[in-house]
Amino acid sequence: MDIIGNLWLGLQTAASATNLLYCLLGVFLGTAIGVLPGLGPVATIAMLLPVTFGLPPISALIMLAGIYYGAQYGGSTTAILVNLPGESSSVVTALDGYQMARHGQAGKALATAAIGSFFAGTICTLLIALFSPPLAEVALSFGPAEYFSLMVLGLVASIVLAHGSLLHALGMIMFGLILGLVGTDVNSGVARYSFGLPELADGINFVVVAMGVFGLGEIIGNLEHEASRTVMVKKVTGLMPSKEDVKRIVGPILRGTGIGAVLGILPGGGAMLASFSAYALEKKIAKPSVPFGKGAIEGVASPEAANNAGAQTSFIPMLTLGIPSNPVMALMIGAMIIQGIQPGPSVMTEQPALFWGLIVSMWIGNLMLLVLNLPLIGLWVKMISVPYHLLYPAIIVFCAIGVFSLSNTEMDVYFMAGFGLLGYIFRKIDAEPAPMLLGFILGPMMEEFLRRALLLSKGSPLVLVTRPISATMLALALLALIAVLSPALQKRREEAFAEED
Amino acid sequence: MTSSASAESIHATGIIRGPKDFWTGVIYVLFGGIAFWIARDYGFGTASRMGPGYFPTVLSALLVLIGVISLVRSFIVPAGPLGKFAVKAGFLVILATVLFGVLINRAGLIIALLALVLVSAAASEKFRFEWKAAAGLVVLIAFCALVFVKGLGVPMPLIGTWFGE
Numbered sequence A: 001m002d003i004i005g006n007l008w009l010g011l012q013t014a015a016s017a018t019n020l021l022y023c024l025l026g027v028f029l030g031t032a033i034g035v036l037p038g039l040g041p042v043a044t045i046a047m048l049l050p051v052t053f054g055l056p057p058i059s060a061l062i063m064l065a066g067i068y069y070g071a072q073y074g075g076s077t078t079a080i081l082v083n084l085p086g087e088s089s090s091v092v093t094a095l096d097g098y099q100m101a102r103h104g105q106a107g108k109a110l111a112t113a114a115i116g117s118f119f120a121g122t123i124c125t126l127l128i129a130l131f132s133p134p135l136a137e138v139a140l141s142f143g144p145a146e147y148f149s150l151m152v153l154g155l156v157a158s159i160v161l162a163h164g165s166l167l168h169a170l171g172m173i174m175f176g177l178i179l180g181l182v183g184t185d186v187n188s189g190v191a192r193y194s195f196g197l198p199e200l201a202d203g204i205n206f207v208v209v210a211m212g213v214f215g216l217g218e219i220i221g222n223l224e225h226e227a228s229r230t231v232m233v234k235k236v237t238g239l240m241p242s243k244e245d246v247k248r249i250v251g252p253i254l255r256g257t258g259i260g261a262v263l264g265i266l267p268g269g270g271a272m273l274a275s276f277s278a279y280a281l282e283k284k285i286a287k288p289s290v291p292f293g294k295g296a297i298e299g300v301a302s303p304e305a306a307n308n309a310g311a312q313t314s315f316i317p318m319l320t321l322g323i324p325s326n327p328v329m330a331l332m333i334g335a336m337i338i339q340g341i342q343p344g345p346s347v348m349t350e351q352p353a354l355f356w357g358l359i360v361s362m363w364i365g366n367l368m369l370l371v372l373n374l375p376l377i378g379l380w381v382k383m384i385s386v387p388y389h390l391l392y393p394a395i396i397v398f399c400a401i402g403v404f405s406l407s408n409t410e411m412d413v414y415f416m417a418g419f420g421l422l423g424y425i426f427r428k429i430d431a432e433p434a435p436m437l438l439g440f441i442l443g444p445m446m447e448e449f450l451r452r453a454l455l456l457s458k459g460s461p462l463v464l465v466t467r468p469i470s471a472t473m474l475a476l477a478l479l480a481l482i483a484v485l486s487p488a489l490q491k492r493r494e495e496a497f498a499e500e501d
Numbered sequence B: 001m002t003s004s005a006s007a008e009s010i011h012a013t014g015i016i017r018g019p020k021d022f023w024t025g026v027i028y029v030l031f032g033g034i035a036f037w038i039a040r041d042y043g044f045g046t047a048s049r050m051g052p053g054y055f056p057t058v059l060s061a062l063l064v065l066i067g068v069i070s071l072v073r074s075f076i077v078p079a080g081p082l083g084k085f086a087v088k089a090g091f092l093v094i095l096a097t098v099l100f101g102v103l104i105n106r107a108g109l110i111i112a113l114l115a116l117v118l119v120s121a122a123a124s125e126k127f128r129f130e131w132k133a134a135a136g137l138v139v140l141i142a143f144c145a146l147v148f149v150k151g152l153g154v155p156m157p158l159i160g161t162w163f164g165e
Helices: A002-014 A017-034 A041-052 A057-082 A088-102 A106-140 A144-161 A166-180 A206-224 A243-265 A270-285 A298-313 A315-321 A327-338 A346-350 A352-373 A377-385 A388-407 A410-428 A434-456 A468-485 A487-498 B002-013 B019-039 B054-076 B087-106 B109-121 B131-151
Strands: none
Touching: A002 A017, A002 A106, A002 A352, A017 A041, A017 A057, A017 A352, A017 A377, A041 A057, A041 A206, A041 A327, A041 A388, A057 A088, A057 A106, A057 A298, A057 A327, A057 A352, A057 A377, A088 A106, A088 A270, A088 A298, A106 A243, A106 A298, A106 A315, A106 A346, A106 A352, A144 A166, A144 A434, A144 A468, A166 A434, A166 B019, A166 B054, A206 A327, A206 A388, A206 A410, A206 A434, A206 B087, A243 A270, A243 A298, A243 A315, A270 A298, A298 A315, A315 A327, A315 A346, A315 A352, A327 A434, A346 A352, A388 A410, A388 B087, A388 B109, A388 B131, A410 B087, A434 B054, B019 B054, B087 B109, B109 B131
């Protein structure tokens, strides 16, 4: 079969000594930084991105993917051990995971998280391998009109699934789209919004925005209320779940994987929504005797499987359509562009070794996480124990050097400072920055596709609704907007996010 | 602290019922307005031949519209207060970052990192001089010099232009 040949090609690429090394390095660094409280995957990837610039494209992408799921896993470890989730998708893991740790079952909780994540990762890697080729096939027939409508759908979906006010999510998208336009217009050569600064002629680097908003902004936010954290568990023992435990977690892991796989593909959702929904479902269907919120192993297994599944399947739209479904994928796309690869359906046909190598490396990376993390738990505990007031200056150091190294200009450092302030203000006024980053990445692409679509149709915007695929996507976007404004769904949205508060 | 007091007093007077909506609206209208104003200088073009001003004009007009809706809503829908701003922490973290940018080429990496770490660390309530932390700082600077400058070849001078050359 074709897929076996493809996976074999991928295995050959991913299993080369160099790529295995970068996968391991990515997973290790991702986990190490992911366990630090208050540093999510976006900030982690943005911080480590410059390190990958010198690598060949495939090694760079493998390493970045490794950093991503390493950071996810690290966040869960922190959630279980200190009740301070490192990232939003492990918020629900903290509910039961921390309680398990308090009852001396930290080892079991960590093992459950690892097993759930690995299972979900394996299934979803297969899903990516199965569904990417047909999807890319369809995408190859897309014209500019289809791409434009697809991006509209993507942005709308990211509003629907965003946390918080819809109006502000919409505003943040516009804000991001406009920021994305800064720089020289490819068609006319006019430098837009560059204020005469040569550093702005090529636009603002997305890493600068991501590090400012998600790195510095987050740090200022954390300094607002400096809580002292105590690591419950100095020594983690009793890793292996008993037979009884295994029986209890099989169902939750399967259901979590399913929910995560579906939600991960949807734009804007990704890992966070997946883990919330999975937890809510388990709570609903479990027997009343299951002590949710008091250390139920089901409450760790299901969201952990879901968040890893979502993290994995969010690669599907990125790899096949070149469209990011969340900020992490936006960063991956940025990384691809820096490496000289135009993301989109042609990647699979033009660079099969890169495409399949990345997919196989995801499975290898998940395996590494499983093997590596449990023995290294002592090291992670040590990392978590570093007090925040000693940690964050070092984080700023890495952000500053990373941003400077992008194009060796101090101007980028000033921009990062500005976006840091902006990011903090957005946080205070409850405007979520994630849709902004999506808009920022999609802005130039949308303009170009719209321009081409209208050029072909001689200026008639009807082209967007007369072509069937494009019309379908716009209809879906409209439907999603209507649905989200309906009171019934609004209530369910609030419920889905209610666990966080 | 002062900002929280003023936000609450606005809240209390009852004119602005949703301070978060209000300030978001202000930011959107300001930003969108400026973007719209600047975009007038870029050719709008026609739909079939979009000029460089087409997309920015449409987007900034939409942003202003969203901002206005947000402003209107802030007078109608009550919402929680703005909360306390970490003014000192925010200022020091931003200042530290800017200082790094100013010093990196002029004074060199070593001094730039010293300034960045010391100023940003002062943002924490728990900041005090400890030998352990000072040793950590030395290790951090040595690590950055070795890994980034020697290892990855980032062109950052260890000693900057202010000190000779």
